[in-house]
Amino acid sequence: xxxxxxxxxxxxxxxxxxxxxxxxxxxxxxxxxxxxxxxxxxxxxxxxxxxxxxxxxxxxxxxxxxxxxxxxxxxxxxxxxxxxxxxxxxxxxxxxxxxxxxxxxxxxxxxxxxxxxxxxxxxxxxxxxxxxxxxxxxxxxxxxxxxxxxxxxxxxxxxxxxxxxxxxxxxxxxxxxxxxxxxxxxxxxxxxxxxxxxxxxxxxxxxxxxxxxxxxxxxxxxxxxxxxxxx
Numbered sequence: 655x656x657x658x659x660x661x662x663x664x665x666x667x668x669x670x671x672x673x674x675x676x677x678x679x680x681x682x683x684x685x686x687x688x689x690x691x692x693x694x695x696x697x698x699x700x701x702x703x704x705x706x707x708x709x710x711x712x713x714x715x716x717x718x719x720x721x722x723x724x725x726x727x728x729x730x731x732x733x734x735x736x737x738x739x740x741x742x743x744x745x746x747x748x749x750x751x752x753x754x755x756x757x758x759x760x761x762x763x764x765x766x767x768x769x770x771x772x773x774x775x776x777x778x779x780x781x782x783x784x785x786x787x788x789x790x791x792x793x794x795x796x797x798x799x800x801x802x803x804x805x806x807x808x809x810x811x812x813x814x815x816x817x818x819x820x821x822x823x824x825x826x827x828x829x830x831x832x833x834x835x836x837x838x839x840x841x842x843x844x845x846x847x848x849x850x851x852x853x854x855x856x857x858x859x860x861x862x863x864x865x866x867x868x869x870x871x872x873x874x875x876x877x878x879x880x881x882x883x884x885x
Contacts, residue, residue, distance in 0.1 A: 656741060656742065657740055657741060657742075657812055657813035658678070658680070658740065658741050658813075659678045659738055659739070659740055659741075659813075660677065660678060660739045660740065660741055660750060661675045661676065661677050661678070661737075661738070661739040662675065662676050662678065662736070662737070662738050662739075663675045663676070663735075663736065663737040663738075664676075664698065664734075664735070664736050665734065665735040665736075666724060666725040666731035666732075666733060666734045666735060667694065667698055667723060667724075667725060667734045667736070668691070668694040668697065668722075668723060668724075668725060669689070669691040669694050669725065670691055670694055670695065670698075670725065671725050671726075674737075675737075675739075696819060696821070697717075698736065699817060699819055700713070700819050701713060701714075701723075702814050702817070703814060703815075703817050703819070705755075705767075705814075706811055706814045706815045707815075710765070710767065711764045711765070714763075714764055714765055715763070715764065719763035719764075720757075720759040720760065720763045720764055720765050721759065721763055723757070723765075724759060728759050732758070733756050733757060733758045733759075734756065734757040734765075735754075735755075735756050736754065736755055736756075737752065737753070737754040738752070738753045738754075739751070739752055740752075740753070740810070740813045751771075751772070751810065751813070752771065752772040753769070753770075753771050753810045754769070754770045754771075755767060755768065755769045755770070756768045756769075771810060818842075818843070818845055819845055820843070820845050820846075820847065821845060821846065822846070822847045824846070830844075830846045830847060830848035831846070831847040831848055831850050831851075833848065835848060835849045835851060835852055836852065837852050837855065838852070839852050840852035840853050840855065840856035841856075851884075854867065854870065854884055857870070858884070871883060871884070
């Protein structure tokens with residue numbers, strides 16, 4: 655799968671003291687008791703998404719500040735270190751793309767970010783360190799002579815920017831997916847499922863997307879054999 659994560663290594667992130675390397679497949683299922691670290695691993699992907707959207711510091715502050723992300727606090731963990739290996743996102747690339755970053759806490763409980771990227775776009779060309787700015791979006795001006803993207807940051811950005819982390823744990827009477835929603839909010843399923851009805855309606859009514867709707871219906875029938883259709 656183009657752009658998919660192949661391996662990930664983590665040091666000092668929340669309850670994850672050290673995880674290296676961990677290999678991903680196309681489908682990965684994590685099972686464990688409460689407090690085992692499943693949600694913290696998911697939180698790392700949210701952090702990466704915040705970096706691509708240039709709102710990392712806001713994300714950190716909204717989730718308790720830098721100290722809350724460090725394994726057992728700043729006295730025990732000086733920095734968070736993450737390395738990811740991606741499958742190439744390009745049809746003309748053969749090797750993996752690598753992204754490493756380190757988050758160092760500051761006195762105002764945010765993070766300084768240092769990054770390193772390496773791209774193997776062909777057998778003979780690779781890229782080293784990026785521009786000094788802490789951003790995954792620095793690919794925008796980097797093109798090769800044949801006008802194809804080879805730029806520093808591009809493949810990492812393309813791999814991460816379109817991620818969506820879904821968390822449908824709230825099934826209470828006031829859960830977002832139980833509330834009213836406008837029909838027009840149907841282009842992309844929100845991470846909390848609040849627009850699931852408009853989204854399913856769009857799949858149902860679209861000639862080109864209806865087959866995906868039918869897959870949802872068929873999957874629902876696996877646990878509810880008497881299920882007919884959504885209303």
